[in-house]
Amino acid sequence: MPKMPPVDAPRMLRQRGPVFYRQKHLLAIEGLEPPAISQLLDLSESYVLLNRSGKTQRDLLRGRTLINLFFEDSTRTRTSFELAGKRLGADVINMSVSTSSVNKGETLIDTAATLNAMHCDLLVVRHDQSGAPNLLSRIVDAAVINAGDGTHEHPTQALLDALTIKRRKGRIAGLIVAICGDVAHSRVARSNIHLLTTMGCQVRVIGPPTLIPAEVADLGVTVFHDMARGLAGADVVMMLRLQRERMSRGQIPSAREYFRFYGLDAEKLTQAKSDAIVMHPGPMNRGVEIDSEVADDPLRSVIKEQVEMGVAVRMAVLDMLSRGHRRNES
Amino acid sequence: MNPDTLFSGVRIVGTGVDVLGDLLVHDGLIADFGPSLGRPDGATVIEADGAILCPGLVDMRAALGEPGFEYRETIASAAVAAAAGGITTLAALPDTQPAIDDPALVQLLRTKGDETGSLTILPYGAVTRGCRGEELAEIGLLREAGAVAFTDGSRTIGPARLMRLALSYAHGFGARIVQHPEEPSLATGGAATESEQATRLGLPGIPAAAEAIIVARDIRLAELTGGAVHFAHVSTGEALALIRSAKAAGLTVTCDTAPPYFDLNETSIGDFRTYAKLSPPLRKEHDRKAVIAALADGTIDAIASDHQPRDADDKRLPFALASAGGSGLATLLAITLAHVHNGSLPLPSAIDLLTARPASLLGIQTGRIAKGAVADLCLFDPDRIWKVESGKLPGKAQNTPFDGRALEGVVLGTWKRGKRVFG
Secondary structure: OOOOOOOOOOHHHHOOOOOOOOOOOEOOOOOOOHHHHHHHHHHHHHHHHHHHOOOOOOOOOOOOEEEEEEOOOOHHHHHHHHHHHHHOOOEEEEEEOOOOOOOHHHHHHHHHHHHHHHOOOEEEEEEOOOOHHHHHHHHOOOEEEEEEEOOOEOHHHHHHHHHHHHHHHOOOOOOEEEEEOOOOOOHHHHHHHHHHHHOOOEEEEEOOHHHOOOOHHHHOOEEEOOHHHHHOOOOEEEEOOOOOHHHHOOOOOOHHHHHHHHOEOHHHHOOOOOOOEEEOOOOOOEOOOEOHHHHOOOOOEOHHHHHHHHHHHHHHHHHHHHHHHHHHHO | OOOOEEEEEEEEEEOOEEEEEEEEEEOOEEEEEEOOOOOOOOOEEEEOOOOEEEEOEEEEEEOOOOOOOOOOOOHHHHHHHHHHOOEEEEEEOOOOOOOOOOHHHHHHHHHHHHHHOOOEEEEOEEOEHHHOOOOEOOHHHHHHHOOOOEEOOOOOOOOHHHHHHHHHHHHOOOOEEEEOOOOHHHHOOOOEEOOHHHHHHOOOEEOOHHHHHHHHHHHHHHHHHOOEEEEOOOOOHHHHHHHHHHHHOOOOEEEEEOHHHHHOOHHHHOOOOHHHOOOOOOOOHHHHHHHHHHHHOOOOOEEOOOEOOOOHHHHOOOHHHOOOOOOOOOOHHHHHHHHHHOOOOOHHHHHHHHOHHHHHHOOOOOOOOOOOOEOOEEEEEEEEEEEOOOOOOOOOOOOOOOOOOEEEEEEEEEEEOOEEEEO
């Protein structure tokens, strides 16, 4: 087994204290307790410092195989996991499976069998069906990390968003966070709702009624259909991507109408606190859900920082999930 | 000719009958029953203290894999499961491959049922050709061949005009239309009942109103045409309230439900458990309670298994892609008894809902304890405990939504026309 990190690594990396994250997989944020989330965020923060210092942990996952199994295209998330895995010394393999095949499920089961034969240790899965990683986790030996499944969850996105918020605002608890847009079809929104409510934020969701999921208020959020009212006093404005499909399927009449009422521009942003930050999971539809003036405003937009946090968070998740393995072997 | 069978010292329960005593079967018929009968020479005597003898169950809604989906279930395997569940008569849905839209197929199914020796199969005829929901099937000829009623199975007869035509036309042949009440444009693509849970799981929802909308519409169409409509596997309080008031208004409206809808709620889906993916979807707890209340007050006319056999591969998929449906033959009686044990339903009502009432909806004479009636019988121990285990159920279809459930009530034996076919 690899030795412990070098002496100049941040304190958290050397820590041998209790591990609050006890699950084999990371399938969802829902159900995680505050100490587990805090510890993941602290570990992520250490990786931010480590990455910035130019040092790496090349041996932590040496000999481990990480497979990026993507049934849906995503350059951003895949490269982020790839970079995280490589920085920790894992052997990283990218597998893209065509989603155009008729029977996706069959592919999923067949692929699982293949992965078991390859002795994969960490499996990062993105799939267009909610629950696909849960299904895989029951049939593969590897630790499964959900990199976004259908409209269910995207846990590492919520963690990187939380880390970004924490670094900018100095805290998470007590903040007012407004999540705006197509909440109904957003896994990012669901993971963020679970994480932020668990960590003590006041969470609002804003969008047209046709894009707000049923009974979402029961998840502990307040629903707004009027953006100005929803943004009033917010510390964080989190925009969601609007897929073109929403127009073709009639959930909203047009992109221009959507932008008029739910697109974030400088004027609407004046409703939020003067130091409110603007987030977006990317890729952005400029002029549909967000105006370029806001997206590119270095004082407000933290969108680029989210990308940087993404790598650190994924390093922390890979580290945490492989701790069980390392303990077993030492 | 079979030897006589004497059931001795059992509780005999059927519609209008509840006595402790003996029942004698002679020549495939119930010869006599009462507090104490003599023992005819050569009779097989079945003594089962504390057991209940009731008519063989009449399951008015079950899908068979045959024809077309034999990998899921064959008639032979369904007959094994049915006998183990105390079912002696079963009405088979027509949305098979090919659909039961041809008189020859109706006769074929009846014959195949007879060949099992344990199960009478009563075929439903398709309302529309191929159950495609376009043009009417030959309802008259299908009726003549022995179709007991008409339905498109798991598919809703969607357009109002088509449903009007079906009700009106079938009425001329004295036939009932059985509807799967789910407004298609609200249900298409849905995987779970619309709720907080569906929101959390990121599953496309089907609102409870999708059921009530079709029920409300078809009650109006039944009134317009004078036709008889039956709503299958009703799962919501809203729809049951509409049916209750239609019955009070004297309309020819009937309905059934299935064990999952009064025993389970949406939480059974838990962590994307596809065996709990059904059509209609499992509903919220308040709907489950409404189904119980409607069973108790007589709004619901029958309990059917709603057996939908599926293969492991149909279910081992991400939830929204998995095939909807649960197997139900082996658990029909025991799940119903669970609600007798917990006091929701008196035993005689439960038996009535499983035997005579569905039989009369299907226009047949079985399902009764009476002198001269066919000796289709089910003997069960109401208290013996067993556990539902997928993989160990009788028959081929193992896709039970009740997996892992401990139940009280075990079928000890099943008799078809006086001949023991199970136990």
